[in-house]
Amino acid sequence: MSDFIYALQGRFQDMPLLTALLLGVLVAISPCTIAANLAALSFVSVGCDSKKSTLYQGAILVLGKSLSYVVLAIFLSQFAGAMEISDQYADTYVKIIGLLFIVVGVLMLDIVHMHGLEDLIVRMFKGENKKTVVQTLLVGMLLALAFCPDGAVLYFGMMVPLTIAESHSVMVPLFFAIGAAIPLLVVVAIYAYGMERVVSMQTKFFSANAMVRKFVGAMFIIAGICFITEFIFHHAH
Numbered sequence: 001m002s003d004f005i006y007a008l009q010g011r012f013q014d015m016p017l018l019t020a021l022l023l024g025v026l027v028a029i030s031p032c033t034i035a036a037n038l039a040a041l042s043f044v045s046v047g048c049d050s051k052k053s054t055l056y057q058g059a060i061l062v063l064g065k066s067l068s069y070v071v072l073a074i075f076l077s078q079f080a081g082a083m084e085i086s087d088q089y090a091d092t093y094v095k096i097i098g099l100l101f102i103v104v105g106v107l108m109l110d111i112v113h114m115h116g117l118e119d120l121i122v123r124m125f126k127g128e129n130k131k132t133v134v135q136t137l138l139v140g141m142l143l144a145l146a147f148c149p150d151g152a153v154l155y156f157g158m159m160v161p162l163t164i165a166e167s168h169s170v171m172v173p174l175f176f177a178i179g180a181a182i183p184l185l186v187v188v189a190i191y192a193y194g195m196e197r198v199v200s201m202q203t204k205f206f207s208a209n210a211m212v213r214k215f216v217g218a219m220f221i222i223a224g225i226c227f228i229t230e231f232i233f234h235h236a237h
Contacts, residue, residue, distance in 0.1 A: 016166050017175045023159050024069075024179020032148035037184050040143050041191055044136045051192045057136050058188030064140020065184070066177035069155075072145070073173030076156075077163040102224035103153050 027033060044061055048054040147155060155176075163172040 016162055016169075016172055020159060020162060020172045020175040021179040023154050023162075024176040025182060026179075027148075027151040027154050027176075028180040028183040030148050030151055033151060034183070034187070036143065036146070036148075037187060038191075040139055041188060044139055045191070054192040055188060058185075058192065060133055060136040061140040061143075062181045062184050062188065064137040064142075065144035066140075066181055067137075068141045068144035069177040069180060070170065070173045073155075073160055073163050073176070074170060076160050099224065102221050103157075106221065 028037075040061060041058055044057045045054045048057055159173065159176050163169065166172050
């Protein structure tokens with residue numbers, strides 16, 4: 001296993017599951033992700049005649065997203081683990097991680113505004129009436145794969161390497177999926193309770209979320225700069 005993997009393991013070994021959980025939450029609270037989740041939820045709840053039915057459809061949607069997160073991470077970590085990364089490239093990966101941190105920070109600060117492909121997934125089944133369990137599960141699984149830009153960086157650039165560093169533990173992507181599911185489950189519950197409350201809560205959430213994202217984004221940029229600076233000073237001596 002490469003020096004890069006060991007270095008990453010050393011940074012997160014004290015709290016890998018908590019780190020994965022928080023990464024999942026960060027992905028889930030992205031405005032892009034929230035908007036896509038609301039669109040998907042309103043889509044799969046068409047034809048639901050009760051709160052219980054709406055909650056059920058929402059839970060299946062969450063399950064579909066969680067399955068994709070876990071299965072994809074396990075597959076990628078096993079694939080990466082089967083490939084020996086040469087030590088001569090280890091330093092390059094350290095720099096890449098630093099740059100990824102900075103990219104996440106820039107995206108979270110909305111300096112560069114980009115949209116994901118989630119709306120394309122929702123359109124796939126447009127025109128249907130009440131959705132079956134299989135349809136809702138499939139929408140959730142596909143929706144999880146249509147990452148927003150910052151979500152893609154967090155998942156592929158941080159969560160997957162963390163899974164590899166933890167000896168390909170299934171618990172890491174599982175905790176990531178749980179973290180990503182928590183905000184969505186809250187939205188599902190509010191949605192089932194009343195759409196007007198969703199609109200009200202969404203407005204308040206985005207207001208508070210903007211401040212949180214700016215703070216977290218700044219921290220990511222600082223962390224990325226620290227990664228790169230540490231690399232430069234390490235090789236300068």
